[in-house]
Amino acid sequence: MSALYPPISRRFIRVWQRNLTVYRQSWKISFIPPLLEPLFYLLAFGVGLSVLVGSIHYRGEEISYVRFIAPALIAITVMNNAFFENTYASFVRMYYQKTFDAMMATPLTVEEIIAGEIVWGATKALIATAIMMAVISLFGLIRYPEGLLLLPLAFLGGLAFGAAGMFCTAIVPHIEQFNLPVFLFITPMFLFGGTFFPIENLPLWAQKTALLLPLTHLVHLARAFANGRIDATVLPGIAYLAAFSAAAFPLAIRKMRRRLIK
Amino acid sequence: MNAVIEAEHLRKAFGELVAVDDISFAVKAGECFGILGPNGAGKTSTIRMIYGFSPPTAGQLTVFGLDITRNAREVKARIGVCQQENNLDPDLSVLQNLVVFARYFNIPASEAAGRARELMRFMALDHRENSRAVDLSGGLVRRLVMARALLNRPELLILDEPTTGLDPQSRHQVWERLEELRAGGLSILLTTHYMEEASRLCDRLLIMDQGRILVEGKPEELVRRHVGRHVLEVADPAEDLTAFLRERDVRYESFGHRVIVYVEDGSDLYREISDRFCQKSCTMRMATLEDVFLRLTGRELRE
Structure with a gap:
């Protein structure tokens, strides 16, 4: 295992297909959260909060808070979607259902199993994004055709967060301990990653910290693509997410290999 | 006949704990070979190395003449494995479980569906094709796991305690299927701690304890060699029985309120013992593999 990138054949698709088959068993239920979540948020923020906020000053222009x-x-x-799929759901498959054990007795390798899992996490993020875009588009909040770039962005972001999640799965002893990365990694990004207010409102040290985290870049890119404002400022974000995925992916696989092969 | 599995000086250690301690054995093509031992003997650790799940710490291990550590994918494509724990996909139906598993072997979808139906018939699962795996009873789960292990038409079937926890009907059904498969030329390796299962199914077996092999051979030979033909059991024997047995120079074990005598032909001895020393119950029966097992691994509890 000295190579930076472990050898992975196309067979990882088999693992991805397995998850898709299971997902299709319950797709009617899986479709509901990405369908309703944006409606709830847009209702709460668009109707409730935007009365207080009105419009917001973002990158040299005034935009409505809902559009922000x-x-x-x-x-x-x-x-x-990607982080929770590759933490809780992957952990259930690994630890409780012994799905990985069954796969390891077939020609699949650990590397392919974990790669299939992470790519599946990214796929779930992509599916949820597509559903959500349909809802948000009804309110006229996505500009096309630039908005279609949100789809590949969702997949790239999904790889980054999926690989990060899988890394956590490889190191937590029990499923309850996912509370820790959620509390220390996911929640701060959710609140301070330029999501509900521009990071420029933060003190400088906090702005710099926010720029180290993947969600900040993902939010910036999503805003640029949805509003059709594609300029040079998207390049660092894309480079960041690509580099984050490229580093986290083999790291997660290596840690997982250490956990599974005894 | 060619060897399907050849293990030489095989060792497996988990840190300080030595699970498998320098064992050597070979399984021939077309035979059913058993690995017996009490809990913690190293059975599962041994077969996990054979199906490429865990790398050996030391020693040589070849399957189909291929080094398992270097040819894991090729070897795994040619074997079928029934692990001890139920690791079916709980949300999928019986048929879906088979079709999804067939994909791991790159079996084309149309071919997979055909094989799945054939195996569901073989394992008497066809009436439950659309039941979800989570709703199946223990016996059906085991039959489905076995059907799944046969999807890739393996040359070697490996089963880790295939009938543990099953009711007698399900157990006999598993045995019958395994006998049919063996008759069809499939090589089978199984672990078990049911002696009845081992005597019925295994052409040859080994008994291991604490990571080492104690004996190896054909079940009936092991019984003759280590126990003899007859076993006499005397409950609450008269005090002078052991003195009498020593004088007669027969093999026996004394557990206080119970004395067990191992003898080649026990008819005369049995008459004499029941006349002179029997206070409660005296029985004579044929020696079994269980007697061998208990003599070699002891009667004290494990774990």
């Missing part, structure tokens, strides 16, 4: 938070809701959905 709608892309952030998509970014949060990407984060939550």
Whole structure:
């Protein structure tokens, strides 16, 4: 295992397909959260809070508060879907259902199993994003065709958060201990990652900290794509997410290998 | 005949704990080979190395003549494995469980559906095709796990305690299926701590304890070699029985209120003992593998 990137054949698709087959068993239920969540948020913030906030000054222009938070809701959905899929759901498959044990007795390798899981986490983020975009588009809050870039963005963001989640799955002893990364990693990003107010409102040290975290970049990119304002400022964000995924992916696989192979 | 599995000086250690301690054995093509031992003997650790689940700490291990550590994928494509724990996909139906598993072997979908139906018939699961795995009873779960292990038409079937926790009907059904598979030329490796299962199914077996092999051979030979033909059990014997047995120079074990005598032909001895020393109950029966097992691994509780 000295190679930076472990060898992974296309067979990881088999693991992805397994998760898709299970997902399709309960797709009617799986579809509900991404359908209703944006409606609740837009109702709460658009009708309730925007009376107080009105419009917001963002990157040199005034935009309505609803238009400001709608892309952030998509970014949060990407984060939550991929991270929770590759923490709680992957842990259940690994620890309680022994799904990985069964797979390891077939020609699949640990590397392929974990790669399939992370790609599946990114796929779930993509599916949720597509549903959410349909709802948000009804309110005229996404500009097309630029808005379609949200789909590949959801997949890239899903890889980053999925790999981070899988890394946690490889190291937590019990399922309850996911509380810790959720509390220390997910919740602060949800609140301070430029989601509900611009990070420029934060003190400088907090702004710098926020820029180290993946959700801040994902939110910025989602806002740029949804509002059709694609300029050079999207490049650092894309580079950040690509680098984060490229680093977290093999790290998660290596940790997982250490956990599974005894 | 060719060897399907060859283990030489195989060792497995988990840190300080040595689970498998320098064992060597071979399984021939077409035979059913059993690994017996009390809990914690190292049975599961041994077979996990054979199906490529855990890398050996030391020693040589070849399956189909291939080094398992270097050819894991090729070997795993040619074996079927029934692990001890139920690891079916609980949310999927019986048929879906098979079809999804077939994909792990790159079996094309149309071919997989055909094999799945054939195996559901073979394991008497066809009436439950659409039941979700989570709703199946223990016996059905085990039959489905076995059907799943046969999807890739393996040359070697590995079963880790295939009938533990099953009711007698399900157990006999599993045995019958395994006998049919063996008759069809499939090589089978199983672990068990049911002696009846081992005597019925295994052509050869080994008994291990604390990571080491104690004996190896054909079940009936092991019984003859280590116990003899007859076993006499005397409950609450008269005090002078052990003195009498020593004088007669027969093998026996004394557990205070129970004396067990191992003898080649016990008819005369039985008559004499029941006349002179029997106060409560005296029985003579044929020696079994269980007698061998208990003599070699002791009667004290494990774990």
